[in-house]
Structure formats: structure tokens, C-alpha cells
Amino acid sequence: xxxxxxxxxxxxxxxxxxxxxxxxxxxxxxxxxxxxxxxxxxxxxxxxxxxxxxxxxxxxxxxxxxxxxxxxxxxxxxxxxxxxxxxxxxxxxxxxxxxxxxxxxxxxxxxxxxxxxxxxxxxxxxxxxxxxxxxxxxxxxxxxxxxxxxxxxxxxxxxxxxxxxxxxxxxxxxxxxxxxxxxxxxxxxxxxxxxxxxxxxxxxxxxxxxxxxxxxxxxxxxxxxxxxxxx
Amino acid sequence: xxxxxxxxxxxxxxxxxxxxxxxxxxxxxxxxxxxxxxxxxxxxxxxxxxxxxxxxxxxxxxxxxxxxxxxxxxxxxxxxxxxxxxxxxxxxxxxxxxxxxxxxxxxxxxxxxxxxxxxxxxxxxxxxxxxxxxxxxxxxxxxxxxxxxxxxxxxxxxxxxxxxxxxxxxxxxxxxxxxxxxxxxxxxxxxxxxxxxxxxxxxxxxxxxxxxxxxxxxxxxxxxxxxxxxxxxxxxxxxxxxxxxxxxxxxxxxxxxxxxxxxxxxxxxxxxxxxxxxxxxxxxxxxxxxxxxxxxxxxxxxxxxxxxxxxxxxxxxxxxxxxxxxxxxxxxxxxxxxxxxxxxxxxxxxxxxxxxxxxxxxxxxxxxxxxxxxxxxxxxxxxxxxxxxxxxxxxxxxxxxxxxxxxxxxxxxxxxxxxxxxxxxxxxxxxxxxxxxxxxxxxxxxxxxxxxxxxxxxxxxxxxxxxxxxxxxxxxxxxxxxxxxxxxxxxxxxxxxxxxxxxxxxxxxxxxxxxxxxxxxxxxxxxxxxxxxxxxxxxxxxxxxxxxxxxxxxxxxxxxxxxxxxxxxxxxxxxxxxxxxxxxxxxxxxxxxxxxxxxxxxxxxxxxxxxxxxxxxxxxxxxxxxxxxxxxxxxxxxxxxxxxxxxxxxxxxxxxxxxxxxxxxxxxxxxxxxxxxxxxxxxxxxxxxxxxxxxxxxxxxxxxxxxxxxxxxxxxxxxxxxxxxxxxxxxxxxxxxxxxxxxxxxxxx
Numbered sequence: 001x002x003x004x005x006x007x008x009x010x011x012x013x014x015x016x017x018x019x020x021x022x023x024x025x026x027x028x029x030x031x032x033x034x035x036x037x038x039x040x041x042x043x044x045x046x047x048x049x050x051x052x053x054x055x056x057x058x059x060x061x062x063x064x065x066x067x068x069x070x071x072x073x074x075x076x077x078x079x080x081x082x083x084x085x086x087x088x089x090x091x092x093x094x095x096x097x098x099x100x101x102x103x104x105x106x107x108x109x110x111x112x113x114x115x116x117x118x119x120x121x122x123x124x125x126x127x128x129x130x131x132x133x134x135x136x137x138x139x140x141x142x143x144x145x146x147x148x149x150x151x152x153x154x155x156x157x158x159x160x161x162x163x164x165x166x167x168x169x170x171x172x173x174x175x176x177x178x179x180x181x182x183x184x185x186x187x188x189x190x191x192x193x194x195x196x197x198x199x200x201x202x203x204x205x206x207x208x209x210x211x212x213x214x215x216x217x218x219x220x221x222x223x224x225x226x227x228x229x230x231x
Numbered sequence: 232x233x234x235x236x237x238x239x240x241x242x243x244x245x246x247x248x249x250x251x252x253x254x255x256x257x258x259x260x261x262x263x264x265x266x267x268x269x270x271x272x273x274x275x276x277x278x279x280x281x282x283x284x285x286x287x288x289x290x291x292x293x294x295x296x297x298x299x300x301x302x303x304x305x306x307x308x309x310x311x312x313x314x315x316x317x318x319x320x321x322x323x324x325x326x327x328x329x330x331x332x333x334x335x336x337x338x339x340x341x342x343x344x345x346x347x348x349x350x351x352x353x354x355x356x357x358x359x360x361x362x363x364x365x366x367x368x369x370x371x372x373x374x375x376x377x378x379x380x381x382x383x384x385x386x387x388x389x390x391x392x393x394x395x396x397x398x399x400x401x402x403x404x405x406x407x408x409x410x411x412x413x414x415x416x417x418x419x420x421x422x423x424x425x426x427x428x429x430x431x432x433x434x435x436x437x438x439x440x441x442x443x444x445x446x447x448x449x450x451x452x453x454x455x456x457x458x459x460x461x462x463x464x465x466x467x468x469x470x471x472x473x474x475x476x477x478x479x480x481x482x483x484x485x486x487x488x489x490x491x492x493x494x495x496x497x498x499x500x501x502x503x504x505x506x507x508x509x510x511x512x513x514x515x516x517x518x519x520x521x522x523x524x525x526x527x528x529x530x531x532x533x534x535x536x537x538x539x540x541x542x543x544x545x546x547x548x549x550x551x552x553x554x555x556x557x558x559x560x561x562x563x564x565x566x567x568x569x570x571x572x573x574x575x576x577x578x579x580x581x582x583x584x585x586x587x588x589x590x591x592x593x594x595x596x597x598x599x600x601x602x603x604x605x606x607x608x609x610x611x612x613x614x615x616x617x618x619x620x621x622x623x624x625x626x627x628x629x630x631x632x633x634x635x636x637x638x639x640x641x642x643x644x645x646x647x648x649x650x651x652x653x654x655x656x657x658x659x660x661x662x663x664x665x666x667x668x669x670x671x672x673x674x675x676x677x678x679x680x681x682x683x684x685x686x687x688x689x690x691x692x693x694x695x696x697x698x699x700x701x702x703x704x705x706x707x708x709x710x711x712x713x714x715x716x717x718x719x720x721x722x723x724x725x726x727x728x729x730x731x732x733x734x735x736x737x738x739x740x741x742x743x744x745x746x747x748x749x750x751x752x753x754x755x756x757x758x759x760x761x762x763x764x765x766x767x768x769x770x771x772x773x774x775x776x777x778x779x780x781x782x783x784x785x786x787x788x789x790x791x792x793x794x795x796x797x798x799x800x801x802x803x804x805x806x807x808x809x810x811x812x813x814x815x816x817x818x819x820x821x822x823x824x825x826x827x828x829x830x831x832x833x834x835x836x837x838x839x840x841x842x843x844x845x846x847x848x849x850x851x852x853x854x855x856x857x858x859x860x861x862x863x864x865x866x867x868x869x870x871x872x873x874x875x876x877x878x879x880x881x882x883x884x885x886x887x888x889x890x891x892x893x894x895x896x897x898x899x900x901x902x903x904x905x906x907x908x909x910x911x912x913x914x915x916x917x918x919x920x921x922x923x924x925x926x927x928x929x930x931x932x933x934x935x936x937x938x939x940x941x942x943x944x945x946x947x948x949x950x951x952x953x954x955x956x957x958x959x960x961x962x963x964x965x966x967x968x969x970x971x972x973x974x975x976x977x978x979x980x
Contacts, residue, residue, distance in 0.1 A: 009481075009565065010474050012390025016665040019682070049663075051388040054474030110383050112660045114671060139670070141387070141660045206662045206670075211680055211803045213671030 001225055003029040004042030006072065006088075008063055013049035013085065013205065020205035020221055021046075027225060034066045044081040044224065045072050047088025049141070049203060059102065059144045060090035069095060081125065082197045083224075086142055089189070089199035098192055098199045099157060100149035105142070106182030112141040114214070115180050117188055117202060118168040121161050124191050126198050129223030135172040136216040138202040140180055140188075145201040147183040147190070157190060165189035165200055235261045244271035250605060257597045265583070265591045268535040269598065272501040273508060276771055279604040282737040283769045286750045290764040291757050296726055297765065298420060302601070305346045305426055305496065307765020308418070309727050309797060311686050316423070318352040319415035321360070321692065321731040321795040323770040327468045328410040332377025336410050337385035337471035341543050343412040344389060345497035348480050349546060351424040351487040352416030355664055356679040357386055359396040359412050360692040360731065360793045364405025366647045366978045371400070374408050375655075375979060381471075382412070383658040388473035389480070393659035394667050394677035397692055400647045403788050406775035411731040411768075413692055413795045417681050424487045426506070427494035428549045428575055429514035435573035437503070438562055439479045439545040443528035445469045446502070446541025475544040475567075482565040483546060489561070491554035493575075498545040504538040504598075506547040507573070507581055511595035512602055517580045520573035522590070534583065534590040549575060614741035614784045616842070620701050623843035625828060630906040637961045639912055640881050642837050645970040647978070649832060649878040654975035672808045673890060675717035675874055676796075680803050687806070689723030689798035695877065696789030701830050702845035703748025704755075707792050709845065709916055711756035712853045713876055714796035719857045720872040720919060722807040722864050723798030725760050730767035730794055735774035735787020742774070742783065745790035753792060759854050762796065807864045809873035810890035811922050814950035816870055818895055819931070820880065821863075822856050822918035823941045826905045832878050833912035847915040856917045859940035868923060868931040875918035881911040883920045884945075885954060888964050889971060894949035898957055911956070922948055 003021045007014045014031060021029040030040055034052075039045065052063035063069065069091070076082045076097050084092040092098040105111055116135040119127040130136070149157060157163060165188040169178040179186045181201075189200025207217030241251035244267060254262050254270050262270065276282055292300045298316050299308035306320035324339025340357065347354045359382055364371045375398075386393050391414070428435070446469035486492055494514065496506040503525070511518050522537045532540075550558050555571070562569035576582075583591040596602035631639060643649055662670045666680040668687060676691035693714040699706030715725040730753065735742040757764055773788040800806060811818075828834045829843040863869050875883045888895055899910050909915075923931045935942045949955070952964035962970075 010388065010390075010477055012388075012477065012663055016663065019665060050390060051474060051477075054388070054472070056474070109380075110387055110658050110660075112387075112662065113657050139662050141662060143387075203662070206665055209665070211668055212662075212665060213668070 001027060001043045002041060003027055003044045003046060004032045004039055005029060005046045005048055006032045006034060006068055008034045008050065008052035008066065010052050010054055011048050011050035013203065016205045017046055017048045020208045024208050024218065025221055025225060032068055034068050037067055037071055039071050039075055045075060047084040047091050049086035049088060052087055052091060059087060060094040063091045064095035073097060076197050079194065079196050084199040085203055085205065086201055089201055090144065092197060092199045097197045098190060099153050100147055102144050103146040103148050104144050105146055110143040111180055112139065113180065114139045115202065116168050116170055116178065117165040118172050118174060120163040120166055123161060124164055124195055124198065125224050126220060127164055127223060129226050130219060133172060135168050135170055136219065137207065137214055138204055138217050139206045140202045142201055146181045147187040149184060154184065160193045162190050162193060163187055164191055164198065236264050236267050241267060244268065245275060246271050250274060257594065257603060265535045265538065266593055268539060269504050269591060269593060272539055273504065273598040274604050277500045278505060279600050280769055281605045282607050282609050282771065283732065284600060284606050285608055286747060289750060290754050292763050294727065294761060294763045297763060301764055301766040305349055307727060307729060308350065308423065309765065310420065311681065311799065313684065314420050315681060315684065315686065316418055316420050317415055317688055317797060318347050318350045318418060319729055319795065319797050320346050320766055321411050321413040321729045321793065322346065322768040323731050323733060324410045324412065325407065325733065325770050325773055328378055329408055331468045332374045333381040334468050334470050336378040336381030338469045338543055339410050339412045340382055340385040341471045341473065341476050342499050343414045344391065344476065345499065347414045347416035348483055349424065349495055349497040350418060351422045351484065352418035353484060354391045354414045354416040355666060356677060356688065356690060357391050357393045357412065357414045358677065358690060358692045358795065359393065360694065361396065361398040362404040362409035362791060363400050365402050366400050368405065371405065372979060378410055379655050379658055385471050385473045387660040389477050390663050392661050392663050392667050394661055394679060395691065398652060398655060401789060407773040407788050409733050409773065409788065409791055411793050415688055415690055415797065422487060424492060424495050426496035426510050427514040428510035428518065429516045430493055431516065431575055431577045433493055433549050433552050433575040434555055434571045435518060435520065435575065436548045436550060436558065436569055437525055437545060437572050438548055438569045439567055440472065440475050440542055441526040441528045441568060442537055442540045442542045442545065444532065444536055444540060447536055447539050469541050469543050471543050478565045478567055479544050479546065482562050482567055485561045486548065486558050489557055491551050491557050493549040493551055495546055495548045498547060500541060502538065502540045503547065508595045508598040510547065510549065511579065511581060512599045515579060517576045517578045517595065518573050519576055520581065520583050522583055522585045524570055524572045526568050526570055534585045538583065609737055609743045610740045611743040611747050612740035613744055620842045621844050623829060625826065628828065628834065628838050628840060631908045633907065633957065636911065636956055639833060639837055640961055641970055643832060643878045643882055643912065644885055644967060645974050646832060646836060647974055649882055650974035651972045653972060654979055668803045668806055672810065674721040674806060674808050676721040676723060676798065678721055678800060678803065678806045685802050687800040687803050689718045689721050689800050690796065691717040692793055692795045693717065694791050694793040696791040697835060698830050698845040699749060699792060700789045701843060703745045703790055704752035705845040705848055707749035707752035708756040708850060709848050710792060710794045711753055711760065712916060713874065714794045715760045715762065716857060716874045718796055718798035719861050720807060720874050722805050723800040725762050725796055725798045727765050728757060728762050728794050728796045729765050730792055732767065732769045733773050733788060733791040733793065734771050736783065737771045739783035742787050749790055749792045756850060759850050807872050809887060810871055811887050811893045811948045812870045812891060813924065814893060814948050816922040816924050816948040817928050818897060818945045818947055819921050819923060819942050820918060820945050821860055821921060821935065821940060821942045824905050824910050825913065825915035826909045827915040828909050828913045831912060831914040833908060853917040856919065856940060859935055859938040860919050862938060863931055863934055866934060868927045868934060869921040870924055871922045873920050875920060877914065879912040879914050885967050887920055888954060889968055892952055892964050894951055894953040894955065894964055895946060896949055896955045897946035
């Protein structure tokens with residue numbers, strides 16, 4: 001699988017994602033400049049974390065209009081894989097590739113900490129290698145990460161089994177205390193109904209190497225490339 | 232034709248009459264207002280170090296690892312081997328942060344990072360050192376919230392992790408908070424960019440943001456010609472834009488990589504005039520500069536405003552003639568301004584033009600430090616309090632009884648100066664760059680990997696201003712020693728320091744005495760540890776009511792010479808962490824307990840005794856202790872290491888227990904001649920708490936004995952989370968956690 005990591009001018013997790021995909025997972029991965037119209041034959045597009053165009057307006061609100069996003073949207077509509085992490089997730093909701101929105105954290109502060117995630121479904125490229133009974137420790141780092149969707153939309157998301165991850169405690173219990181940002185129903189990550197577009201606020205690439213003291217994120221990313229579905 | 236300024240104008244701009252006289256002599260005529268403004272900022276303390284340089288020159292500058300020494304470039308450069316080097320520096324933004332904490336702190340972060348990447352280094356880690364007044368006051372809460380948000384918003388968007396720091400509260404910082412920002416970056420030794428200009432005909436570019444009226448020193452610009460109506464509009468604090476800074480970072484590193492850049496300097500204090508004059512003086516050339524070509528944010532800016540503006544996110548670049556297109560293309564790619572505003576000329580004069588008219592003509596050398604900028608030997612005098620503090624007698628304070636251990640212990644771990652900094656650091660992105668080795672498990676210093684190598688930088692900022700006030704020489708030596716101890720306890724080898732010298736008004740002789748003593752102490756300690764001073768920043772006038780004569784010193788902040796230390800560690804696996812790992816492990820104290828409570832948080836805050844000398848400290852003892860600690864860590868004989876500092880042994884033990892939710896059993900020796908309060912809560916220096924697995928205990932003890940280093944077995948790690956002293960449970964680790972974590976949220980949420 002060839003990965004393409006989109007670089008917006010204010011992206012700051014692009015190198016980290018390349019490190020995770022290329023150096024840790026050993027996959028071919030290239031950077032795709034935001035002014036480009038060429039996905040360079042990539043199978044799997046990643047929108048990394050950062051502050052795409054400064055994000056002084058609303059995170060991701062401007063990025064959705066960048067040249068490369070036309071191609072990313074077309075790629076997704078053809079069934080190609082797209083994943084947004086943090087700012088990438090915000091851009092995906094802004095561009096309508098994923099349902100819902102990401103609002104200001106309830107405490108109105110930027111939060112950077114290690115949290116725990118429980119995979120809600122094993123039926124996705126991102127979670128198929130994971131244990132749905134396990135809590136994975138993955139860091140978050142965002143000011144606008146409170147996932148929100150109105151009732152009818154939330155029902156639809158649940159009916160379609162689109163919730164990928166919920167914030168939980170160390171034992172895997174999904175509790176209010178374990179919800180760092182006020183996300184509706186502790187939602188940390190989702191996919192689209194077609195299951196080819198993924199978005200999550202936590203950063204698996206920050207937990208992918210023993211040097212970082214945490215390899216839980218490796219399991220998430222490795223799930224994308226495993227040959228057989230481990231179920 | 233405007234009237235020429237007088238000595239009175241000069242005085243209003245902050246210049247002394249004799250300095251005005253000197254300027255007239257240099258120019259051979261009376262300067263016009265623009266020229267006088269130029270001298271006033273270039274000869275200000277901030278740019279010229281006129282009141283500190285004679286003492287700064289006494290500090291050690293050299294070691295085999297130094298590639299750029301103090302004063303040579305924007306920041307010091309330390310050789311990491313294999314063609315890589317680390318540029319690092321600390322800088323203050325105290326005064327802006329006191330007025331507008333959010334922008335003040337944010338632009339402090341922006342400024343220090345520009346100092347690093349203007350040298351061609353990509354910043355990989357930031358620290359900050361903060362001082363505030365009483366946490367009970369609304370002003371302090373407003374300052375803390377604003378400063379933390381400012382640092383976070385800027386650093387988080389810029390994309391460089393904030394991996395550590397310190398914060399300290401005392402009434403002396405109520406009016407004058409201190410905000411010191413540190414950054415470290417990595418560069419290739421064959422791609423070091425210099426702040427220099429030469430080669431007649433080479434074009435001079437301004438790149439980055441447009442120039443506005445922000446950051447011009449409004450208060451000093453009242454003059455007959457520039458009337459109140461203009462000065463009133465000049466905001467004194469700059470506004471930061473981390474997105475522009477991120478673009479500028481990437482574009483700057485790209486142009487340096489091309490090899491077409493002759494010289495480059497960021498625009499910090501004193502803007503265009505500072506970078507044009509410093510680069511020209513260093514390269515022994517002059518410049519023609521056309522100020523009307525500078526992109527501005529508003530029309531009709533005056534020449535002095537364009538010259539002095541401290542608008543953020545700008546650089547001055549001198550490019551090899553004929554290579555303009557290469558540079559232009561890179562800035563186009565990043566959608567940044569890149570405008571030629573001048574050219575390099577023979578001779579060492581700077582000519583500034585506005586719409587064809589020559590508005591200033593000054594020799595570059597006359598403006599800069601090391602050139603003709605003034606250097607003063609200031610008067611200093613020992614303040615009366617110094618001898619008073621020394622009279623402190625431990626017997627004037629009753630010892631605690633064993634039943635009081637819990638009361639004092641609770642008080643200390645919940646004290647704002649000791650408690651958890653989580654409320655602050657969770658607002659900082661500590662992990663971007665995926666190189667922070669310590670984001671899950673803590674160490675005394677931050678350890679950050681140089682990506683793609685086995686090398687790691689080990690960095691820390693430290694200073695206890697209370698110790699420095701009590702005894703500047705000893706207190707500042709302790710600040711160096713503690714930062715080295717933190718590096719060593721994390722597995723690193725100390726290699727160099729940067730300093731941020733925060734003091735009161737240098738014209739108060741008692742304040743200047745604190746400054747001189749601090750420099751003497753820093754010199755001794757840096758020489759002993761082999762850690763040269765690579766540069767830094769002096770911030771005077773951190774003083775609320777500048778009174779002259781006796782008593783002036785009482786209105787100054789604690790003398791706070793913050794030390795930012797760089798260490799090196801080969802192999803991230805060799806990092807040492809501070810927390811207990813395993814029940815049953817033995818706990819040792821390396822170093823010697825002393826019957827000393829001087830300047831401790833216990834004495835100062837719990838007992839309310841403000842007058843005492845610095846804690847017991849001996850430089851040789853400290854050096855040998857660190858050698859021994861480094862040896863047992865290198866030999867893999869210890870499971871954890873944590874230095875004993877603020878809050879004493881009790882605090883070090885409890886902090887070691889917190890992360891792993893473990894407990895401990897320790898025994899206080901009886902009839903040792905050391906009081907119970909001194910043993911548990913005293914802050915005598917040169918002590919480290921370690922835990923050792925039982926099968927390594929014999930080898931551990933043998934190695935320390937061979938090093939001639941005193942140690943004592945304190946007890947062992949418990950599984951059940953009880954914190955026991957002499958068999959009695961003082962607290963559980965859960966209770967300790969609540970106290971430790973509860974304080975800052977209680978005040979700040």
C-alpha cells in the first residue's frame with residue numbers, strides 16, 4: 001500500500017506520520033503538497049495533525065478549499081482510503097467526507113495528554129487488528145476535539161457501526177471522567193458509511209515506537225497493513 | 232526642515248547626556264531625530280548589554296565542543312558529533328508579559344525560536360521558566376492563565392514540543408512576573424548560517440510578515456517633534472502569529488540549504504536597525520537601505536517607526552548577487568513576502584533612504600556591542616540584609632515532633648512551588664515531533680531524541696531565586712549545580728549552559744551587587760562542571776518602584792539567574808527516570824544529610840522565617856556526587872534517580888512514589904545530630920534519591936564506596952502505596968496524589 005501524507009503549510013505532524021509509516025511500518029510513503037493536484041498514485045491518503053492554514057477561523061475551515069483537497073475528495077468518492085488525524089479529522093468533517101463536527105473542548109483549553117481508547121468495532125481497516133475488549137493508550141493534543149453530531153445523525157452513525165473509538169479509562173470502561181474534551185458519547189474516532197474514510201482526534205503516530213514509551217499506536221497503524229484480517 | 236533634537240530629546244529617549252555627547256562626536260554633528268532614535272534603541276540595555284557586558288566577559292566561554300561561542304552568533308552552537316550540532320538559547324519576555332501576558336509570552340516563544348532557526352537549526356524542543364506573585368491574587372491568576380495560554384497557543388501551532396520547565400511563586404514577582412523561554416534546535420555543522428553581511432552589490436531582503444507599528448517603545452518616544460498624538464497610538468507589545476512563524480521556519484531552512492545565503496538574522500528587539508547594523512558591523516561592510524520598499528501594515532509610517540518596529544516573524548537576508556530568483560521562488564512557495572530593500576556597499580556606514588531622501592547616515596560599528604556602544608562599570612554595594620540573613624540560627628526555630636511529619640508533608644507537596652504542574656503542561660503539546668522520550672515516564676530533565684540518530688539532548692531550566700537573594704554567589708552556583716544534577720540524574724552528560732539573568736534596577740548598587748555575585752558564582756560552577764556559557768539574555772529593571780539608595784533592593788524581584796543547561800545522552804535506552812519501579816526495591820540516599828533548613832520552602836513558607844542564608848552547598852562535594860551518580864546510572868545499578876531539591880528529602884521520595892502509585896518505608900536515623908525537620912524537609916544540596924533492586928545492592932554499594940561517595944540506605948519500596956516514615960503511615964500515595972495534583976486546579980479553574 002502506498003501512503004500519501006498531505007502537507008498543508010501549517011501541518012506539523014506530517015514528518016511524524018512519515019516516520020511512523022515509512023521508518024516504523026516500512027511502507028512506501030510520500031508527502032503531497034497542498035498546492036498540488038496530483039496524488040502520485042497513492043492508495044491511502046493521510047491528512048496529518050497541525051494547524052493547516054493557521055486555523056485562526058475554525059480548524060480545517062480553509063483547508064477544505066485547498067487544491068489538493070479536490071483530489072482527496074475525488075479519491076474518497078471513488079472508494080479510495082483517506083484518514084485524518086486530529087487537524088486531519090477536522091478537515092474531513094469540514095469537507096463533508098465525515099459526518100458531524102469538532103467543537104471547542106468543554107474546558108476551553110488545549111489539552112495534551114495520554115488517554116485510553118476502546119475500539120468499538122473491528123469492522124474497519126483501522127480497527128480490524130485490534131482487541132475490542134482492550135484499552136489502548138494513545139495521546140491527544142487539541143483545542144477543538146469535542147466530537148458532536150445531532151441526534152438523527154448520531155443514530156445513523158450508530159446504526160451503520162461507524163464509531164471506531166471511544167474514550168475510556170485504563171480498564172476499558174467508557175465513563176464521563178474518561179472523556180477528555182466533552183465529545184458526545186465519548187466518541188474519539190469514526191468512519192464514513194462506506195468505511196473508506198477514517199477520522200480520529202488521538203495521535204497513533206505518537207505512540208508507535210519504544211523510544212516514545214508507548215507502542216499502542218503501532219497496533220492501530222499496523223492494522224491498516226496486515227495481510228489477513230485477524231478475527 | 233525639522234529642528235534638530237537636543238540633549239533633552241535624548242533624555243526622553245532614555246539616553247544619558249554623556250551618551251548624547253558621544254553620539255555627536257561619532258557623527259561629527261548633531262544627530263537628527265531618526266538617528267537619535269537609532270542610537271537610543273541600539274544603546275539600550277537590551278541591545279548593548281552596556282551595564283552587564285564587563286561582567287559577562289568573565290564567564291567561561293570555551294570547550295572543545297563549542298562551535299559558536301557566546302556573542303559570536305544569535306545562539307551558542309554545541310558539537311554533537313557526526314556532523315550534527317545543537318543551537319540553544321534562553322531569552323526573557325518579562326516586561327511585555329507583565330502588561331499583556333498572552334501576547335507577551337507568545338512573542339517570547341516566537342522570538343527565541345527565530346534565534347534558533349535563523350542559524351539553520353530546526354527547533355526540536357522548548358522549555359520555559361516562569362515566575363509569578365501570590366497565587367491568591369486575581370492579578371497573578373490572570374497572568375498565569377494568559378502566559379500559559381500564550382506559550383501554548385504559539386508553541387503548539389508552531390509545532391515544536393514544550394518538554395519541560397519550571398514555575399515558582401513569590402510575592403516579590405507580583406508586579407514583575409518573569410517569562411523566560413528556551414529553545415534548542417539541531418543543525419548540520421556544514422550548514423551553519425551566520426548573521427553577517429558582506430560583498431558589495433549583494434542584495435538585502437526583508438522576508439516574512441509586513442512591518443507595523445507594534446513593538447515600538449512608545450513611552451520613550453515622546454519628543455517635541457513626534458507629539459503625544461502619535462505616541463499614544465503606539466502599542467508597546469508585539470502581536471504574534473505562529474502560522475507565519477511556521478512558514479518562516481520552513482522557508483528559512485530551505486533558503487539556507489541552497490547555499491545562496493551570505494547572512495541572515497531574525498528581527499527581534501530593535502527590528503531592522505538592529506539586524507542591518509549587527510550584520511554589517513560583523514562583515515565590515517555598509518548598506519544602502521530603502522525604507523519605502525519595506526512592506527508595511529499601514530500607510531504613512533515614519534522612517535524611525537519602520538526602523539525600530541518590532542513586528543514579529545521577520546528576517547533580514549543578504550543573498551549572493553544573481554541568486555535572487557532561487558530565494559524568491561522559495562518564499563513564493565510558502566506565500567511569504569520577500570522584498571529587496573537594500574544592497575551591500577563598501578565602507579562601514581549605513582545609509583537609510585525614504586522616497587529618495589537620506590534620512591539617516593550612521594557608522595554600523597558605532598551602534599553595536601563590541602563596537603562603540605557604551606560599556607559601564609556600575610557601582611555595587613553589599614546590602615544590609617545579607618549579613619542579617621547570615622545570622623540565622625536553626626535553634627531559633629523549634630524542631631518538629633514525629634506527629635507533625637504529616638502536617639508539614641501535606642503542606643509541602645500541596646504548596647504552589649512544589650505541587651504538580653499538570654494544569655500548565657497539559658496545555659502544551661509535549662509530543663509533536665515524536666522525539667520526546669519522556670512524555671509517558673518522567674525524568675529530572677527532559678530527554679529529546681535527535682531523529683534518525685542515537686543521540687539525545689538532555690535539557691533543563693533551573694533557578695531558586697530565594698537562594699540567590701540569600702547569597703548570590705552560592706545561590707547562583709546552586710542553580711548551575713542543580714541543572715547539572717538534573718541532567719546527570721536523567722543519564723545525560725552536562726555540556727553547556729545558556730543563562731537568563733533577571734534582576735532589578737542595575738543603577739541600585741545593592742541590586743548590582745546581586746548581579747555581580749551571581750556572575751561570580753556562575754563562573755565558578757560552570758568552570759567546575761566544564762559547562763561554558765554559550766550566551767543568553769540580561770533582563771534588568773524587574774523592579775516595581777525604582778528607588779535609589781538603600782532599600783531600592785527591596786523593590787526588586789529575587790535575583791533570578793535562570794540556568795538553561797544542555798546535556799548529551801547516547802542511546803535513548805540509557806535514559807534514567809525518576810519514579811520507583813518495583814515493590815521491594817531498596818531506597819538509598821546518595822550524598823550526606825545536613826542539619827540545615829536554611830532557605831527551605833519549609834522554613835520560608837511553613838515556619839514563615841524569611842531571613843536565612845542559602846542552603847548548605849560545597850561545589851567540590853557536588854561535583855563528586857554527580858560523578859558517582861553518573862557512574863551508578865551508567866553501570867545500570869539503579870532503577871530510578873531523583874535529585875533532592877525544593878521541599879527536601881520527603882518531597883523527593885514522595886514524587887518518586889507518585890508516578891508508579893507505589894509506597895515506601897523509610898527510617899530516619901536516630902542520634903545523628905540532624906534534626907527531624909532538617910532531615911526530611913531541609914534543602915541542603917548534593918543529594919539524590921535512588922531505588923536499587925536487591926540483587927544489585929552489593930554492586931551499587933561497592934561502586935559508591937569506590938567513589939568515596941557517602942550514601943545511606945533509607946528503606947524500601949512498598950506495593951500497597953503507604954508512605955511510611957519510621958513505621959508510621961504519613962499518607963497513602965492516593966492522598967498524596969490528591970494534594971499534589973489538586974493545588975493549581977483549585978486556584979486556576
